[in-house]
Amino acid sequence: MIKKFDKKDEESGSGSNPFQHLEKSAVLQEARIFNETPINPRRCLHILTKIIYLLNQGEHFGTTEATEAFFAMTRLFQSNDQTLRRMCYLTIKEMANISEDVIIVTSSLTKDMTGKEDVYRGPAIRALCRITDTTMLQAIERYMKQAIVDKVPSVSSSALVSSLHMVKMSYDVVKRWVNEAQEAASSDNIMVQYHALGLLYHLRKNDRLAVSKMLNKFTKSGLKSPFAYCMLIRIASRLLEETEGGHDSPLFDFIESCLRNKHEMVVYEAASAIVHMPNCTARELAPAVSVLQLFCSSPKAALRYAAVRTLNKVAMKHPSAVTACNLDLENLITDSNRSIATLAITTLLKTGSESSVDRLMKQISSFVSEISDEFKVVVVQAISALCQKYPRKHSVMMNFLSNMLRDDGGFEYKRAIVDCIIGIIEENPESKETGLAHLCEFIEDCEHTVLATKILHLLGREGPRTPSPSKYIRFIFNRVVLESEAVRAAAVSALAKFGAQNDDLLPSVLVLMQRCMMDSDDEVRDRATFYMNVLQQKQKALNAAYIFNGLSVSIPGLEKSLHQYTLEPSEKPFDMKTVPLATTPITEQKTEMAPVASSKLPEKLAPSRQDIYQEQLAAIPEFQGLGPLFKSSEPVQLTEAETEYVVRCIKHTFANHMVFQFDCTNTLNDQLLQKVVVQMEPSEAYEVVQYVPAASLPYSQPGSCYCLVRLPEDDPTAVSCTFSCTMKYLVRDCDPNTGEPDDDGYDDEYVLEDLEVTVADHIQKVLKPNFAAAWEEVGDEFEKEETFALSSVRTLDEAVGNIISFLGMQPCERSDKVPENKNSHVLFLAGVFRGGHDVLVRSRLALADGVTMQVTVRSGEETVVDVILASVG
């Protein structure tokens, strides 16, 4: 018998959801009992619960059925059952947006909110504010004002919070309640005070002066509520950030004084605010860090977690400030809460010395399997930061990472590890082989297509240059046999790179390619056929152009040009050179100390800045027929930041023209500028063709005017030029308040700073992943070489930086990083000159007394070589 009972219990499901199989229509049918008299509160309550459950499950209620149920529910106001009434409030709030005519309950709710039953009043206010719109708000305004200053805390809090919600809807009405809110802010109840402060702040947040006045008042008078204090700290730190106030401002003093508050919550908030302030000095950090240090030994887990998490963040920016806490953090490594332990370890990794790394790594590996993926990613990021700091420790790290790679884990986690390993490989040439071996092992059993293709790409790039490239072939070909289409295609590309670079492997690669040509997928077959044919030619130039270095054009631009070409078919073949180049070449993702965000870079192919400009310029009739936009420079400021008119210039380079775009902003609110033109006086043989004025420039609305300049055709070496610029315009004075301008105006002008056009404006950066191949491809037909002495620079780093920014070309093969303790370096630069000619620069630098530089330039066009050398000299 007992057994039978047990079984029954099991069936009815201990802890199973009694509402699991609810039918909406059945529930609505049941809701008819709301209409019965007398009301049965217990049954009605149960049905209301069911309705709310369905609503929360995302069940869709049609307007008619919702309205019907809602009106039936309104009858329950007859009953004086407390639970039922409060359930009604909940239902009203849930149905406020799906039922029609919800305002029918307005009077019933106002009656409850002003009534004698305190349990009804708060909830009634909240429900009322949900169903009220701007027009109805006036009608209940009086009650709201009374409720805000009510002596019952729950009523006052409800009114304040509801007002806060209504600020979004009807700011102007709620603004009139400031006095009441002010009164509530001096309440003895901590919640009321907090909510009142919140409302006051939101009413004033657009007025910086009012906010700082309010802060002043409350910081002087002091508050009871720790919540309100936390809020004040947040407001103060935001204000500090906005005003860029120095750390000697009274606001900072206030935040610092909160470090000595008696509530832990306030102390933590203050410490966290100080820590998160930009450009905080070590002296200012010290008290905040010491407070956090105290929290590290608190018996409360939440406090320990908060402290160690914040310290972890500090450690990224100011590792030295956290070193003082190292001892406390070491104690936390053994904390029973795994999240605390992880954060403690990663913080230590950031602050610790080289000698402690081994020990810490051992400790991490003891519990890494017990923590969640999210924290594992944190650990990996810490390790990757550590690798950059102590490159010599790479073997320990690499071992550790490969162990982690073998464990189970989600995509984010694996990606973090792979990124980290790739980062190490790029930083340390010695670690390359072990790293590649670990990655090869990983892709043997990898379910993430993105990671597999990424690694295959890396193998293709790095593998052929290792001492024994043949051992990678097996791993790569396994992919062709075993994996999905995307991975197979990537594997084929990688194989081709091996074949192109290693002559002794070529025959075997060709055999493998032949197999790939029988693949079931189009893309894989196409790639294999293409590479097969290229490889069979055995020409270095072809290999370089089609296997090592891919397209360097902007993808949206290519798409647009091809579309245009298909619309207007012509005899001429499609010319790649007419396609705008990609502005930011796809660089290898640098695993620099980029804080946490590095793994969250947007992966979407958004139209680049240049594509946007291209579109804008094409819309101006004067600039049609200039051809594709070649390059747009970074904006150059032509005025000081704080002047009457702020002007910045963007230089757009076309094949034979340049367009100067002047973005002007008028910062005088009593003036309207019209017919704004920037007049340019060139120093060289440049010819100004046309001005496009900005029709009108009202206060604080930026506008653009343009100037079209033809580049000198007879002297292609004249690439640099200085323009003196003057802004000319018609001023019309206007009323600062209404913006209404006077009828007549007068001409005026404003002298801007000179604008320089340099060689960098004519060259677009292009990344050649394999520089040597590209170098061979261009050939030495137009090679020129010259030697210069850079007497003013003292270090190789500085010289490299100067050359890159002067020529505006892309450093390849990571040659922009100068290894330490060396006195010679070779810098490889690649770019495309205006008109579509590839330019490659090899620059050998030697550090002696100053830097000596030998520049070798290659290009398909002689003038381009001359231009570069002439401009360097």
Added chain:
Amino acid sequence: MGLFDKLSLWLGLKKKEVNVLCLGLDNSGKTTIINQLKPSDSQAQDVVPTIGFSIEKFKTTSLSFTVFDMSGQGRYRNLWEHYYKEGQAIIFVIDSGDQLRMVVAKEELDTLLNHSDIMHRRIPILFFANKMDLRDAVSAVKVSQLLCLESIRDKPWHICASNAVKGEGLQEGVDWLQGTMAGLILLHQLLTHRDSVAVVISFALL
């Protein structure tokens, strides 16, 4: 309803509950009338225009009334019909000083009487010709003529002049309503629960 409940009803210990709808144009004095009828300790100090509806309760000697005090404003009048099914009686308030809108009141009354939830029920209607103290107020007789009340034949109705602010004339109307309701309830019970009534009567005789 259990025997004990019925018994206590009969013996007057517990009062029979009646749902009443209070209708009429805006500013006719519905809320004020209901407010006057409530016990003096729970009366509201100031009366504001009702939005939607509110539920009020008051008791007379033999009945307990639950009133749905509906808003009379134009945009809410179409919401009255949601509550017609509830009403066991209707109080219809007319502002007798507002002759201009008497036709509007008549129109609303006709719509009400022709509604499917009301038309075939023998539901008592009490008319208050309110604001009789106003100088240009028309008499209750004139109001009943203006509204063509004599054409209502299938429902018991009664009209009385009132001044809700002072409370004059209200008691007369409520007494009529109570009497009519009590009669209807008794009739209803005799028709439906003949047996149990017999038991109760014999109980009483014993």
